[in-house]
Structure formats: structure tokens, C-alpha cells
Amino acid sequence: MFRYKCTQCGKEYKRDEVKYLCPDCSKSYEPGMPLKGVLTAEFDYDLIKSKFNRENPDLNLFSAVEKKFYPGFFHGNTPFHKSERLCGFTGFENLYLKNDTLNPSGSYKDRASFLVVAEAIRIGEEKIVTASTGNAASSLAAVCASAGKKALIFAPESAPAAKLLQMQVYGAEVFKVKGTYDDAFKLSIEYTNDNGGLNRNTAYHPLTIEGKKTSALEMFVQNNFKPPDAVLIPVGDGVIISGVYKGFYDLKMCGLIEKIPELICVQSENSNAISNFIETGVYSDAANPATVADSISVKTPSNAYMARNAVIASGGFAVTVSDKEIMEAQKTLAATTGMYAEPSSAAVLAGLLKSKTKLDKKKQIVLLITGSGLKDTAATAKYLNG
Ligand SMILES: [Zn+2]
Numbered sequence: 001m002f003r004y005k006c007t008q009c010g011k012e013y014k015r016d017e018v019k020y021l022c023p024d025c026s027k028s029y030e031p032g033m034p035l036k037g038v039l040t041a042e043f044d045y046d047l048i049k050s051k052f053n054r055e056n057p058d059l060n061l062f063s064a065v066e067k068k069f070y071p072g073f074f075h076g077n078t079p080f081h082k083s084e085r086l087c088g089f090t091g092f093e094n095l096y097l098k099n100d101t102l103n104p105s106g107s108y109k110d111r112a113s114f115l116v117v118a119e120a121i122r123i124g125e126e127k128i129v130t131a132s133t134g135n136a137a138s139s140l141a142a143v144c145a146s147a148g149k150k151a152l153i154f155a156p157e158s159a160p161a162a163k164l165l166q167m168q169v170y171g172a173e174v175f176k177v178k179g180t181y182d183d184a185f186k187l188s189i190e191y192t193n194d195n196g197g198l199n200r201n202t203a204y205h206p207l208t209i210e211g212k213k214t215s216a217l218e219m220f221v222q223n224n225f226k227p228p229d230a231v232l233i234p235v236g237d238g239v240i241i242s243g244v245y246k247g248f249y250d251l252k253m254c255g256l257i258e259k260i261p262e263l264i265c266v267q268s269e270n271s272n273a274i275s276n277f278i279e280t281g282v283y284s285d286a287a288n289p290a291t292v293a294d295s296i297s298v299k300t301p302s303n304a305y306m307a308r309n310a311v312i313a314s315g316g317f318a319v320t321v322s323d324k325e326i327m328e329a330q331k332t333l334a335a336t337t338g339m340y341a342e343p344s345s346a347a348v349l350a351g352l353l354k355s356k357t358k359l360d361k362k363k364q365i366v367l368l369i370t371g372s373g374l375k376d377t378a379a380t381a382k383y384l385n386g
Contacts, residue, residue, distance in 0.1 A: 001043070007037075007038050007040055007305065007306050008022065008305070009022060021037040021039065022036075034305060035305075038206065043062065045250070045253040045255075049254040064119075065122055070114070071121065071143055073104065073142070073143045073147070075104055078098060078099050080222040080223065081099075082094070082097075083096070083097055085337060086349075092361050092365055096365065101373075103139075106138075106372035107372065111243075112136070112209075113140040113142070113200065116208060128140060128197060129154075130154070132153065132154075133294050134160055135295050136202060137155050141153065141166065151170070152191070153167055155174060155176060159294065161378070162377070166375075189204065202303070203306070208239055209246055209306075214247065216244045223364075225256070227248060227260065229262065231264065231366045232367050233265065235318075236301065242307050244368070245313070262314050262316040264359075265319070266348050269291075269322050270288060273286040273289075287299075292323040294344070296347065321347050323343075329347065330383070339369060340372065345370045
């Protein structure tokens with residue numbers, strides 16, 4: 001069905017031969033650095049091409065887990081549409097939104113959680129563990145609830161209250177970490193090393209990237225079987241942007257598109273490790289990643305290598321935005337389109353406004369809106385009411 005391929009050494013593995021990272025490359029991995037040996041799934045692209053039918057497009061052809069293992073959790077197929085009012089406001093003539101706030105748990109992360117839980121069903125694993133700034137955990141808790149699986153979460157105690165509440169109401173077991181997301185990431189890997197369970201940490205489990213590719217496949221279909229020209233994506237750990245790249249890569253490998261869209265990496269100026277890596281070629285941690293955009297606040301992004309490659313291979317670039325610009329963009333997006341995005345997602349509009357000289361105003365440009373503003377109303381209240 002597919003083979004895993006190491007993004008660093010290129011070695012290939014059979015599907016059940018490896019679980020997380022390339023065994024060779026991950027030997028030199030130490031907690032506190034970007035992951036080494038992240039795996040990607042390589043499919044039989046000729047087979048997919050021979051089966052793909054535009055009259056009745058079946059995106060499950062691109063799935064790394066068979067449909068019979070899917071949990072009953074209905075996500076994705078989110079709206080993709082032009083916003084004339086946002087075009088008028090920004091001066092871009094062909095501006096589209098992909099609205100992933102409408103997933104069941106309110107964020108893009110449902111795409112990855114769904115596929116990892118499908119994998120847990122396939123291999124008969126009952127317990128799924130993750131570290132998260134909030135969205136991945138609330139999403140995993142939701143999908144586990146739908147499948148009758150146990151979700152075990154490591155989240156910073158500073159995560160927004162709504163996200164912590166979501167985890168609880170879905171029935172997850174939550175360990176509140178007195179520390180950052182990076183601390184939670186380390187703890188969760190130690191936990192599964194010692195106690196078992198399936199670890200859903202982003203990029204650590206290769207199917208998180210596969211799950212996150214599905215918005216690219218959907219946009220291709222929703223856009224009348226054409227890729228857009230550019231997609232602006234909020235970047236924390238670098239897995240969503242790697243996933244979107246992978247979706248368009250799969251389409252290109254099947255001969256269904258000729259060109260991968262320019263992928264624009266949007267980060268908070270305080271949480272800028274990947275942007276800095278893209279621009280300088282030299283990796284260093286974000287010294288102090290504190291930002292109002294909690295979902296993209298990361299000191300050491302797990303998927304830094306793959307994210308950098310995705311942006312460069314697509315001909316894209318990186319842009320960073322301040323907290324003030326993010327909150328202004330949240331208000332503008334909401335008041336212009338009716339879409340209330342969380343700060344990390346509003347960052348893409350702020351990034352667009354800062355990229356006016358780099359992006360052609362006539363091209364089809366997509367803002368990927370990955371999470372609902374209702375998950376962190378405190379941030380909005382603080383901005384609006386001072
Ligand atoms: Zn390797």
C-alpha cells in the first residue's frame with residue numbers, strides 16, 4: 001500500500017517495520033532538538049492515478065490507513081471559498097479561505113488525530129498519548145471518545161481554559177505540565193517509552209503528517225482539480241505545512257497537478273525558529289517563544305527540517321508577525337468575513353498584509369484558517385477591552 005521513507009537518509013521501511021522515526025537517524029536524537037529521521041509515506045502513485053476518477057473523486061485512495069479502520073468521526077471537507085470583502089480590504093483580487101475552524105473539535109488537528117486513531121484501531125492499541133499546546137490534545141480526546149479509546153494528554157498548564165475543558169469533557173486523562181509545550185513533548189515520549197501506548201506527537205508519529213495532508217487534496221477537488229497559486233499557513237512545529245506540502249506532492253506524483261503551490265510559512269516573531277532556519281539555513285531554537293498565538297508557540301519545532309524543505313521546494317518564503325498585528329488581523333478577519341479564528345490562524349492574514357510586495361495580487365491565494373477563536377476568548381477580550 002505504501003512504504004515509509006526517511007526524510008533524512010532516504011532509507012525505506014515496510015509499513016509495520018517501524019512505528020515512529022527512522023531507527024538509524026533517530027539514534028542521534030536528543031530531547032530538545034528538532035526530530036531527526038521523520039518518516040514520510042510513499043505510495044504506489046501509478047495505482048492511485050489509475051483509480052482516481054474526477055466524476056467521483058475518492059480521496060481515500062491517498063490514505064495510509066484503510067477505510068475499514070476509520071473511527072466514526074466526521075471531519076474535514078471544510079468550506080473553501082473566495083472572500084470578496086477580504087479581497088476589497090487587502091487589495092488581493094483572488095483571495096480564498098479554507099475554513100478548518102468547522103472541524104468537530106474546532107481545529108485542523110482533527111485531520112491528524114483521526115488518522116492516528118484509525119491506526120490505533122488497525123493495530124489494536126487502546127491507549128493514545130500526546131503532548132500538545134491544546135488543539136492536538138482536545139482533538140485527540142474528541143476522536144478517542146468517538147472510537148472508545150483512551151486519550152492521555154500532556155499539556156502546559158498555561159493552555160487556554162477552553163482547550164483544557166474540551167479535553168476533560170471528552171473524557172481524556174490530562175497531565176498538566178508545569179512548563180512549556182517543549183517540556184510536555186519530552187515527558188510524553190518518556191511516558192510511551194516506559195509504559196507503552198501509541199504516541200501521537202506531531203511528526204514523531206508519521207501519520208500525523210499524512211493526516212494533515214488532506215486539506216491539500218480537498219482544495220484540489222474544491223478548486224475544480226487545480227492547485228491554488230499560494231497557501232499561507234500558520235507554523236509552530238512545522239507539521240501542518242509539511243502535511244499540506246505532502247498532499248500536493250502526492251497529487252504531483254500522480255500526475256494530477258503540475259506544480260505545488262508556493263507555501264508561505266507564517267510565524268509569530270517571538271516563535272520564529274523555522275522562519276529563521278528557512279532564511280539563514282542555520283537552525284537555532286526560538287529563545288523566548290511566548291506569543292498570544294499559543295498554538296504556534298514552540299521553542300524547538302519538532303518538524304523543522306521537513307518544514308524548511310517544504311517551503312523551499314515549493315518556491316515559498318517565510319514571514320513573521322507581531323502579537324499586535326495578529327490581534328488586529330483577528331478583528332479584521334472576523335469583521336470582514338464572519339470567521340472568528342484563533343490568534344495563530346489570524347496570523348496568516350497578518351502575514352499576507354506584510355507580504356504585499358512578494359505576492360502577485362492577481363494570483364489565487366489561500367489563507368488556511370486552522371482553529372476557532374472560541375478556543376481562546378480571553379485573548380480577544382484582552383485585545384478588544386484592554
Ligand atoms: Zn534515516
